[in-house]
Amino acid sequence: MISGPAIPSFLRAPVPRALVLNGGLVAGPELDAAQVLLLRALGERGYAVSTLVLRELTIAPCRGCFECWVRTPGRCGTRDGAADVARAFIGSDLVAFLTPVTFGGYSSELKKALDRIIGLLSPFFTRVQGEVHHRKRYARYPALVAIGLLPEPCAGEEEIFHALARRNAINMHAPACASRVLYGAAADATAAAAVAAALEEVAVQPVGAA
Amino acid sequence: MSGRALILAGSARARGRSTSESLAGYLGERLTGHGMATTLVRVPRLRRPASLAAFLEELDGAELFVLAAPLYVDALPHLVTRALERIAAHRAGTGRAAGAMLAIVNCGFPEAAHTRVALAICRAFAVRADLEWRGGLGLGGGELIGGRRLEELGWLTRNVTRALELTAAALAAGEPVPPAAVELMARPLVHPRVFTAVADVSWVQRAVRHGALLQLGARPYEPDAAER
Numbered sequence: 160m161i162s163g164p165a166i167p168s169f170l171r172a173p174v175p176r177a178l179v180l181n182g183g184l185v186a187g188p189e190l191d192a193a194q195v196l197l198l199r200a201l202g203e204r205g206y207a208v209s210t211l212v213l214r215e216l217t218i219a220p221c222r223g224c225f226e227c228w229v230r231t232p233g234r235c236g237t238r239d240g241a242a243d244v245a246r247a248f249i250g251s252d253l254v255a256f257l258t259p260v261t262f263g264g265y266s267s268e269l270k271k272a273l274d275r276i277i278g279l280l281s282p283f284f285t286r287v288q289g290e291v292h293h294r295k296r297y298a299r300y301p302a303l304v305a306i307g308l309l310p311e312p313c314a315g316e317e318e319i320f321h322a323l324a325r326r327n328a329i330n331m332h333a334p335a336c337a338s339r340v341l342y343g344a345a346a347d348a349t350a351a352a353a354v355a356a357a358l359e360e361v362a363v364q365p366v367g368a369a
Numbered sequence: 370m371s372g373r374a375l376i377l378a379g380s381a382r383a384r385g386r387s388t389s390e391s392l393a394g395y396l397g398e399r400l401t402g403h404g405m406a407t408t409l410v411r412v413p414r415l416r417r418p419a420s421l422a423a424f425l426e427e428l429d430g431a432e433l434f435v436l437a438a439p440l441y442v443d444a445l446p447h448l449v450t451r452a453l454e455r456i457a458a459h460r461a462g463t464g465r466a467a468g469a470m471l472a473i474v475n476c477g478f479p480e481a482a483h484t485r486v487a488l489a490i491c492r493a494f495a496v497r498a499d500l501e502w503r504g505g506l507g508l509g510g511g512e513l514i515g516g517r518r519l520e521e522l523g524w525l526t527r528n529v530t531r532a533l534e535l536t537a538a539a540l541a542a543g544e545p546v547p548p549a550a551v552e553l554m555a556r557p558l559v560h561p562r563v564f565t566a567v568a569d570v571s572w573v574q575r576a577v578r579h580g581a582l583l584q585l586g587a588r589p590y591e592p593d594a595a596e597r
């Protein structure tokens with residue numbers, strides 16, 4: 160083994176950060192298994208990963224008051240767990256949503272958190288791909304990966320899920336976005352390959368890959 | 370169709386402050402005019418278990434379920450999503466008599482196209498809850514209504530009121546939402562450039578009122594550069 164002088168911290172490549180937002184309504188083997196797959200895949204790619212199990216946080220529903228834009232800009236006036244979600248979200252290079260597919264959309268637990276972090280955007284408008292959207296507040300936003308779980312395939316709901324992830328990516332200024340739907344227990348090789356493919360789609364390669 | 374319509378206004382805002390309630394109220398009055406008995410419930414009420422139980426019981430006896438909701442982050446708000454989860458669980462596999470469903474989604478962007486995914490979610494919910502899908506209406510620029518009665522807004526909401534009148538007539542006759550109503554509702558209330566200019570001025574005015582003008586571009590969660 161060859162040893163040498165330690166590399167100064169300012170020369171070291173920064174460790175990328177990932178945030179997993181677990182939107183499961185209750186603890187259960189399906190989402191737990193998917194979370195294990197996701198954490199393993201992110202770890203293999205060199206990410207420092209944080210996980211927030213949203214049902215375990217106290218997060219009040221968004222009141223639609225826009226105070227996070229006009230009274231305390233960038234920060235919701237309701238002080239609870241949503242502030243932790245917002246800080247972790249914008250401090251990450253990649254955010255992964257993990258959720259039961261709910262009528263094609265996200266679970267109410269995941270939605271509760273997402274509704275409360277719109278202060279990460281500016282209230283002012285800009286045009287993106289020919290549509291009006293909110294401007295950036297921050298210089299950088301994380302890539303998004305949405306992993307949904309269904310008991311069995313449902314083409315209609317899966318199409319909605321993928322469309323929602325794409326819309327979120329536009330509105331949240333994500334530099335890249337991928338989404339996959341897993342079925343059943345979600346712990347088999349097919350599920351692992353789907354998670355890996357989603358990460359590769361947002362240009363996240365395993366450490367050491369060419 | 371005579372019978373009962375249960376209308377859920379899906380905004381968390383206080384009574385009389387939401388566009389969803391304005392739309393729900395106007396449609397409800399038109400349905401009443403066509404002989405239907407209507408009940409309007411605001412979604413925050415469903416956080417109370419007793420209120421939710423009463424709502425589910427009323428839904429089981431209703432011929433028509435109307436959801437009027439705002440768009441939050443490209444989809445239905447948390448409170449509405451949670452209510453729909455509860456409804457679907459309540460109705461799953463029970464063989465209850467199928468009612469019908471209409472959804473109206475309004476958004477704060479000038480283009481109604483932003484509401485498409487949320488309306489698709491509503492339609493998927495209808496399938497899961499064994500409700501016959503009668504159609505969806507998407508409205509852009511909803512903030513211009515802001516809880517006021519549609520009748521008071523005259524020219525601004527002329528297409529909205531006409532769309533809701535056509536919709537009420539169709540629903541009362543047991544028919545789906547007519548394409549003309551969908552098209553009228555989707556027409557911008559004002560030109561998108563006018564909308565964004567007015568809205569941007571409004572953000573500044575509101576920040577001034579709160580003494581927050583100079584903080585409008587604040588980045589309170591800016592990550593430490595060394596951390597990233």
